[in-house]
Amino acid sequence: MNENIINPTWSAVDGYIVEQLLPKDAVLDAVLEANKAGGLPAIDVSPTQGKLLHMFAKMVGARRILEIGTLGGYSTIWMARALPEDGRLITLECEPHHAEVAKANIASAGLEAVVDIRVGAALDILPKLAAEANTQSQPFDLIFIDADKPNNANYLEWAMKLSRPGTVIVCDNVIRNGAVIDGKTSDVKVHGSRAAFEFQGSHPKLTATALQTVGSKGYDGFTIAIVE
Numbered sequence: 073m074n075e076n077i078i079n080p081t082w083s084a085v086d087g088y089i090v091e092q093l094l095p096k097d098a099v100l101d102a103v104l105e106a107n108k109a110g111g112l113p114a115i116d117v118s119p120t121q122g123k124l125l126h127m128f129a130k131m132v133g134a135r136r137i138l139e140i141g142t143l144g145g146y147s148t149i150w151m152a153r154a155l156p157e158d159g160r161l162i163t164l165e166c167e168p169h170h171a172e173v174a175k176a177n178i179a180s181a182g183l184e185a186v187v188d189i190r191v192g193a194a195l196d197i198l199p200k201l202a203a204e205a206n207t208q209s210q211p212f213d214l215i216f217i218d219a220d221k222p223n224n225a226n227y228l229e230w231a232m233k234l235s236r237p238g239t240v241i242v243c244d245n246v247i248r249n250g251a252v253i254d255g256k257t258s259d260v261k262v263h264g265s266r267a268a269f270e271f272q273g274s275h276p277k278l279t280a281t282a283l284q285t286v287g288s289k290g291y292d293g294f295t296i297a298i299v300e
């Protein structure tokens with residue numbers, strides 16, 4: 073059930089959506105080129121998903137965004153562009169090479185004053201972030217979890233500590249070609265998805281749902297939750 077299903081119609085329709093609704097963007101195209109040239113895996117969000125994250129940030133009037141899993145900064149740039157001039161996006165990345173490529177991409181997008189890349193394992197950085205005065209006085213408005221999937225529930229636990237009522241939390245890649253319903257699988261990423269569902273379904277302060285998605289990146293989906 074967990075093999076990567078690719079349907080040419082999904083990609084073609086994604087192409088149509090991009091053509092109709094997403095203006096041509098030389099900066100974001102160059103980011104994907106730089107990621108490829110840098111040897112990064114093409115596991116960034118799709119353009120339509122990037123725009124959705126941008127719109128979520130606008131919908132919540134985000135001033136502070138946390139991202140766990142930067143890669144080359146593609147989703148980072150989409151979200152950071154929704155911030156006001158004095159806004160802040162903190163993004164966590166454990167691979168120094170990914171962070172280096174992301175840093176250059178973020179500079180090309182003119183967002184170096186807004187984006188703060190922290191390099192290291194997210195579970196090491198999150199406690200330090202929680203102790204910072206800025207985080208204590210201003211919790212994050214939007215949190216995007218898109219790193220190592222087995223740690224999803226650990227990241228959600230931290231997200232709760234770094235949030236306020238109204239914070240929106242998005243956790244990506246939780247459907248995994250439908251494998252999420254297979255409780256007997258040995259795939260640790262699927263167990264990470266199921267742990268994310270269990271966490272959000274049982275947390276008294278979270279209202280959550282999930283959407284299955286198809287498109288140029290195949291069949292997957294994300295959860296979205298709001299802190300009550």
Ligand SMILES: C[S@@+](CC[C@H](N)C(=O)[O-])C[C@H]1O[C@@H](n2cnc3c(N)ncnc32)[C@H](O)[C@@H]1O
Binds near residue numbers: 117140142143218220
């Ligand atoms: C799916 S990619 C992120 C894609 C990015 N959000 C985008 O859409 O452009 C996941 C990233 O998380 C990073 N990562 C994996 N485990 C991590 C950890 N424990 N701490 C921080 N980053 C991690 C990987 O190196 C990779 O760059």
